[in-house]
Each structure stands twice: as C-alpha cells, then as structure tokens.
Amino acid sequence: MKITQVEVIPVWYEVTDAYNKLFGSGKKAGDSVHSREGWFADIDYKENVFVKMHTDEGIVGWGEATAHPVTSETQAGLVSTIQLFAGMIIGRDPFEIGAFHAEWDHMFLQANAGARSALDIAVHDIMGKATGQPIYKLLAGGYFQTRFGLMGTMPRAEPEVMAEMCKEHMERGYTCFEPKMTGHKESLDADADRLEAILDVVPQDCLIMADPNQGWGTAQDTIELMHRRFPTTPNLAIEQPVMYHDIVGLEQITRAIPQKVIADEALQHLPSIIDIVSRRVADMTSFKLGKCGGFYKAMQMIRVSEAANIPVRIDWTQGSHLLDTATGHLHACVRLAACDPGMDYQLRIKDKPVAEGGVKIEKNQFVMPDTPGLGLTVDEDVIKNLSQRK
Helix, strand or coil: CCEEEEEEEEEEEEECHHHHHHCCCCCCCCCCCCCCHHHHCCCCEEEEEEEEEEECCCCEEEEEEECECCCCECHHHHHHHHHHHHHCCCCCCHHHHHHHHHHHHHHCCCCCHHHHHHHHHHHHHHHHHHHCCEHHHCCCCCCCCCEECEEEEECCCCHHHHHHHHHHHHHCCEEEEEEECCHHHCCHHHHHHHHHHHHHHCCCCCCEEEECCCCCCCHHHHHHHHHHHCCCCCCEEEECCCCCCCHHHHHHHHHHCCCEEEECCCCCCHHHHHHHHHCCCCCEEEECHHHHCCHHHHHHHHHHHHHCCCCEEECCCCCCHHHHHHHHHHHHCCCCECCCCCCCHHHHECCCCEEEECCEEECCEEECCCCCECCEEECHHHHHHHHCCC
C-alpha cells in the first residue's frame, strides 16, 4: 500500500456560547486576563485544518490540526507545513510512520507539532482501517481502558459562578476539572478565591487542576500562595504555574508544596520529558496530540513518564468530534492515568464534520468505538462548506 495524495483543507468553525465564555469573548477593551485571549476571544470563526490522505488501495485516512499558541502555528502556517511534510511521504507505505517522523525531525529542528500531528493521525487512521483494528489497539503497549469519565475545562469567572458550574457538570458525569486562572493579570489571591469556591462544592476524590498557563510569576509566588491559602488541600493540583523554560522553578515548586505539580508547556518533545521525569521535576505530566506531534511521539513520551512512575493526563486538542475521538484513542492507551481526559471541545463548536461513529457519551461516560481506524465517518459535504467560509 502506498500513499498517493494528501489533501489539505482549511476550515472555519462557528463557535458556541460555551466557547465564548471559556475564551473571554465580549470583554471591555483592556480587560483581558490572559495573553492567549488574543488568539481566541471575540473571533468570528475558529480556524483548523483537515487532512484527507489517499492510498492506492482506496483506503482514506483523516486527520485534523488546530491553530494554537501552544504549538505557535497559525492556520496558514499549518497548511504550508502540512503540504511540505506531505510531499515527503507521497509514494510510501503508511506503515513507515516512524521513518516519517525521523525525516520530519531533520526537516525542522523545532515546532510544527500540530502539522505533523494531523498527518500522523491520518496515517494511523489508514493503518487501523488496513488491519481492521481501532487505533488504540495499534499504539505501543496497546490499550488499558475504552470507557472513561469526563474532564471539564472551566472558564475564568466569579468564584460562585465557577462553583455552580462544577455542580452542574458533576451531574452530567464530569469527574475532574481544570479551572483556568488569571494569574498576575488580576491577582493570585483572586485565583485562590475561585479555587476555594470550587473545592467547597466537589467531593475530595474530585481532582481540581488549577491552570495558570504559566501565569503565576516566579516559583516563590506560587509557593507563597499555596502555603498561605492551601496548606493541606489534597485534591488540588497546579499545572505549569511558571514559564515553560523555567524547569528549575517548576522543580522548586514540586519540592516545596504538598499538592501535585503538573508539567504541561514544559513538555515540548521527547528530550524534555526525559529530563523532567529523570529529575522528578513534576508529579504529573500533561500531553496533547497536537503538542506532541501525533500518536507516534505522544506514546513515546507517555511511556517514558510511566516508566518513571509519574502519572499522565491527556488534555484536549482544540478540534472537532474527530480530534476529540483521536484524543480518546490516546487516553485509552495510558497505563498510569492521573485523571479522566479532556475530550469535550466538540461541544464548543456548532459544526459537526463527523457524520457517524467516533467517541460517544453513554451513561455519563466516554465510550470509544471498536471499529477500524479512528472509528468514524467524516461528512465531506460539511467539511466542504466549512472550507468555503472565507
């Protein structure tokens, strides 16, 4: 089997009210609480890119990438890079996935993880369809679970609003939460007020992962806040409070506070995970398909973390039902799961490019398909319409 063609299709999603709440749309000028709101707030459409990969045996694979600050990729950049990478694999066997990544590594020293992730997902979709197996049965080490709960990403809001949101989500089966923080854009104590309100309404086995997105300043800022406001809170974890390059600061926080510390933006590639887990810089690791560059490298990083006995969490990559399903295939293969995965981004866009199949929600749980590849059928008419919005 050979790859014969790769179609690269930019799309524009119409977003929902839930999207606007999460990303701070509708605020007064100068009222931003996070620099990334410049990417996402008050936009007309969310920009993504689909990949449709053809083979000489008629098997077609699909992938998706998202324009996102974590990978420093715009939609236009994704299109160009995917086309460049795709040209390197035309005429080759999709089962050469490791060789593809090795060659892409030598094309660029850094970045472009989202672009290669879209191609990687499409290749795995083809491999699954060719072998009659879901992707999670093909990944290194196989799968450990195909049913799991829901992790909720929560917008920054008043403490009582965030607490009420948690209660509503728990009734719908959500088991853990990632509330977004404001950091020094507002104040660390304002973030602590939000966390206290949330912690008051959730059971002690419900993990709350405060996410400042690198915005809590110095290591000492975080340590002082946690000692003063949360000296003994067991179900609170802190995700990447300092800048991604401040590995020493992240390590200082991990040593100084009783709560779990999660490495997220610091995990950019395989060498970074090796460094972080070998030095025990963090207590948990956080991975996204788009950030890792797809299944192939994500599984390498996950297995390194697990080999060091450090639990793993799988976060969403901001895309459609297709990308949420791909995220589920990745989480299914996690052995040391720190919590349930983030897979509900599809609820923040109005468009439905998946016609049938994919991950489903049954009895307040995510249930993965057992059909080949991603386990879904794409609605190509919808994707065509989404590609013509600009």
